[in-house]
Amino acid sequence: MNNIASQKPLSALVVDNDKLSARVLSSILSQKNYEITFAYGGLEALRILADTTFDLVFLDLIMPRISGDRICRYITQSPRHAHSKVFIVSGAALEGHQKIAELKPFACIAKAPYDIMHKNILNALEELDKEPHENMLLFAEGVHARSVVQELLFSQRHFESILSSMTEAVFELDSCGIITYVNESARLLLGRQEWELIGRDFCSEFSEDSAAGINKALGLIMQTAHSRAAELCVSLQERELFLSFRNVIRDDEIIGATVVVNDITEKKLLDQERCLRERLTGVIEMASAAAHELNQPLTVISGHAQLLLRECAGNEALERRVRIIYDQIERLGRLTRQFSGIATYKTKDFGDNLKIIDIEQSSSPGGR
Amino acid sequence: MDVKETAASLGLDEDEYMDMLDLFFESGGSDLKKIEAAVAAGDAGRGQEASHSLKGSAGSLGLNAIYELTRIIDDRLRRGELDGVKKMVGRLRKEYDGLAAEAVRKPA
Secondary structure, three states, X not given: OOOOOOOOOOEEEEEOOOHHHHHHHHHHHHHHOOEEEXXXXXXXXXXXXXXXXXXXXXXXXXXXXXXXXXXXXXXXXXXXXXXXXXXXXXXXXXXXXXXXXXXXXXXXXXXXXXXXXXXXXXHHHHHHHOOOOOOOEEEOOOOOOOHHHHHHHHHHHHHHHHHHHOOOEEEEEEOXXXXXXXXXXXXXHHOOOHHHHOOOEHHHHOOHHHHHHHHHHHHHHOOOOOOOEEEEEEEEOOEEEEEEEEEEEEOOEEEEEEEEEEEOHHHHHHHHHHHHXXXXXHHHHHHHHHHHHHHHHHHHHHXXXXXXXXXXXXXXXXXXXXXXXHHHHHXXXXXXXXXXXXXXXXXXXXXXXXXXXXXXXXXXXXXX | OOHHHHHHHHOOOHHXXXXXXXXXXXXXXXXXXXXXXXXXXXXXXXXXXXXXXHHHHHHHOOOHHHHHHHHHHHHHHHHOOOOOHHHHHHHHHHHHHHHHHHOOOOOO
């Protein structure tokens, strides 16, 4: 790999939170006449990579706030940086190279005393001019694997696998609200790739109103270096989300926040359905009880009305009145049958924002 | 420690090595203070980042005594084992201050 055609030196980005490590790398790379840019941390690297692409990126793995593996995935997955060759430079190269290979860097170089690292880096750079290869190259000559690093990596992977298997979406934000980590569920929730989310303002994913609420919640938990939490419900693309915020404190300093997001759209619909079911049960029980209690006196009144009708035959005025009583009793009888046939919960407007049960619509034809 | 000799053993010239030592002392002092504070407070977790950083820096510059001590301290802190660490941190402080006194840039 070279820019011989354009006679332009290769550009290299060195990402390491430790200035000495960055200086050591630049000392070695300066022999190659590269144009070197430094990023003293993952967040600074993300800011630089948002505007600029590089031929080569030398990346430390263990960095605070945003680690090298996330930056590596950002570069290797982003089409803008497809031509960049990533060199992971790590103190855990030998113990973790199988996992590091999954990040698909060009090569992995072990951190070591200057003379050993110098040799390994030059060997790695020689590979740029050779035939392209698919698998990551490992350069760890003169370095020995250590069990404590293996334990550390195992523990780190253990927590990562727990986070990635969570059904809740988990975001990690820096102290400015910039996304530095997303788990699989967070990626699926927003329908984006990891590299599209890392480095973005968390609020920019939401509407203006929701963003204002989120900013307020973040402001609340970022006030003091004591453990604080906040909760918020927001809408996103016709979904209802429940957000739990918590500040992250290290060495008495707030370094960011975690946001756990639950999609409560389904839950809300189920709650509404459950509420309707509960109301319907209440209505049916009440209506059935009323119908049962009313039925008997109505039968007695109806029977007496029929007898009265016979007895007042010939007295037209009295017969008319008794007929009215009998008809109304029959009407009440029909209503009680409708009460006992209520199967759904339908309401109608009753003025002044009041709603009453629409018995006609709610009961099944012919009762239950 | 002979700066010239150590620089040569790593394939660096003395000036460049001194530049790197300056950077080492820039962050090394605060790293060591963080380790001391963490061990004094009995909070292993708080010193891990600093011990990792100091170990890496010492290792890359061939500062073997500091590297070996920090490596053991770093391992112990990660395992949460504080027994005997205080004594080792005392030895580390001695080595560090000794190096700082020796590796003073001589006027040209």
